[in-house]
Amino acid sequence: MEVNVAIADIVRFEAGALIVGVFEGEERPEGDTARVDEALGGAISQLIGAGEIKGKLNQVTVIHSLGKLPAVRVAVVGLGKKADITAEKLRGVMAQACRGLRSRGAGTVAGTALGAGTAAIDWAKSTQAMTEGSLLGLYAFRKHITKEPDNGEIRQLTIVDTDAGKLVSLEDGLRLGRILARATNMARDMVNEPANYMTPTDMANAAVEVSRTFGLELAVLEREQALELGMGAFLGVAQGSRQPPKFLVLRYNGRSSAENDIALVGKGITFDSGGISIKPSEGMGDMKGDMAGGASVMAALSAIAELKPRINVMAVIAATENLPGGTALKPGDVLKSMSGRTIEIISTDAEGRLTLADAIAYARKQGAKNIVDVATLTGAMRIALGDICSGAFTNNQELVNKVIAAGSDAGERIWQMPMYDEYREQNKSDVADIKNTGGRYAGAITAAQFLAEFAGDTPWVHLDIAGTNMTEKERGYLVKGATGIPVRTLVNLVLALG
Structure with missing residues (x-):
């Protein structure tokens, strides 16, 4: 229209x-x-x-x-x-x-x-x-x-x-x-696509189209390049699929400085079967939308490029499938991440945080002053907040306040969740530096605590959109299917920072 x-x-x-x-x-x-x-x-x-x-x-x-x-x-x-x-x-x-x-x-x-x-x-x-x-x-x-x-x-x-x-x-x-x-509907289109039409390669092709249309810089790192960079966590998830993984980096340069003011990191699991820790068959088809975080940051950057704020922004998406092939990751395996930290695999269905660990580490290596990651990370988040609010986790109150305000302006509600140090205990491993799931209780928080290990002292906010990325019925301007949350929040945030 x-x-x-x-x-x-x-x-x-x-x-x-x-x-x-x-x-x-x-x-x-x-x-x-x-x-x-x-x-x-x-x-x-x-x-x-x-x-x-x-x-x-x-x-x-x-x-x-x-x-x-x-x-x-x-x-x-x-x-x-x-x-x-x-x-x-x-x-x-x-x-x-x-x-x-x-x-x-x-x-x-x-x-x-x-x-x-x-x-x-x-x-x-x-x-x-x-x-x-x-x-x-x-x-x-x-x-x-x-x-x-x-x-x-x-x-x-x-x-x-x-x-x-x-x-x-x-x-x-x-x-x-x-x-x-437009940007929100672009993200909706990507998330609504069946997984056979939105493979990691398809996601990379979408990034190529976005870069050409909106004048963005793009780097597509193949498996060999990711291996050279030591992205063992990301590649561990990818090893069960025949679809080649793609590590996507889009850049908008709104000012002449080479500084990276903010990195938007999106989870890019284009289909999540759970891997060896396979999910129940009921509802598995919805796992085509497990790349909603990646779609959101890509779409947000397209809008940012149109609006041209004086700020430098990078979007990072580690795109892969999570499948139970003969070469797939197994419970009990240990992976070495790009940061050097080793990770014990408790559940192969806690894969998104593995890919994000290397994506966040990459953003830090690129000098990102601030990091916001977006992910359909945990079912626990949906249980806690339903489909009304996204959950926010942070190591920096000033940054999360800006994210929540940006969401309020967009009508995309965000609720800050606790990050007490005691929750980190659940992620301790006997055989590696950290394990990839902290158990049944406080699952959304322990997942965020896992990511915090890789964010380090960089101001960081994690948005868990597991409950808000899809809606089962029409509600206001949300229609059944993908919502496009939090594209408008991310754009508002960057405009406020710029």
Whole structure:
């Protein structure tokens, strides 16, 4: 869908549908909604008086104009209480409204800047939220479906205002919203792909395309190069698969210095069977999404390259499958990581942290001043926080505060988890420097403590997105399947640091 802004009169705008807003508790429409109501002969006011339009958040009432407006229909959306309006709520409202209008065959839609002028929302923020909400809420992954959708697609959304003085703000919000939504949907596409269409080689090809499109530097390290660098943990996971592993390094240079301001490290397990410690067959197909962290950092860097902040950013993805082949890693094996630390393998299904150990070590060797890793790391994280919050773990409170704030701005909730030293005891090994799982209890924390060993004293945040990377049902602008979390958080973080 194409999203635009225009200086125009909503009452005279020709479209398949208009979107206007009503706050909860309003006795009569206000602003542009009042003008649309007048053109409709007071239909909106009558429905408010009858109690059919209440203004409750996400309520959508569709009124046919019957020739009283150039637009065929009007969707009146509930914005909730005016004092509580946020950009995140606007995203959900737009997603709900656009899906409803798509089902009614509206090919073009126009709307005013919802909520603009309230305490929390200016015109740029409204336009950004409306753009993100519509593009994310209308997302569908249909690449492998041959049947045409039952309903057509909304081809164009136009956000309009009569005041030419607001055009720059509208355009700024549109640009940022469009870039963030594109990047998020890119990550969704990658995660939704079946594992036979998203092998490590396919992931490397995606990185090539991203580097060419957005002007990024790219290095693809093959197995032999990883071996030369001593990446025994990463290659240990890869040895059970016939698919060659790929270690991907993307760079955005926003300033002339050679310093590496921040590294975004993403888990890139393109299919996780559990290896010799094989997973139950039920739900194993979902393990195609175990590379969501890698997809997130790649997509985030594409958006960062478009926005051009004055900061240097590196994305690192150790891409491989985890399969139980005849040469596969075994419980009881000992691996030597790039950092020099040795690791006892307790479970081959705790493989993501092995690949991340070498990826984090590589980022440190490249001089990263800050590291944020993103991974679908533990089922324990999903048990702890469900699919509402991602878990954050850190060795640096200042950095994690910035990550959480960036997530809040994006509407991607993050909850900080404890990192007490006592948890490290669970990872102690009798035969190596560390073991790769600390047992059943506090599994998300002990996994983070494992990674902390490789982050050292570099400011570091680990985001466990095991619960938030996928959703089983539609919720606001999240649609069933991959969510694209935390792409927008990562972009916001880099913009704040830059």
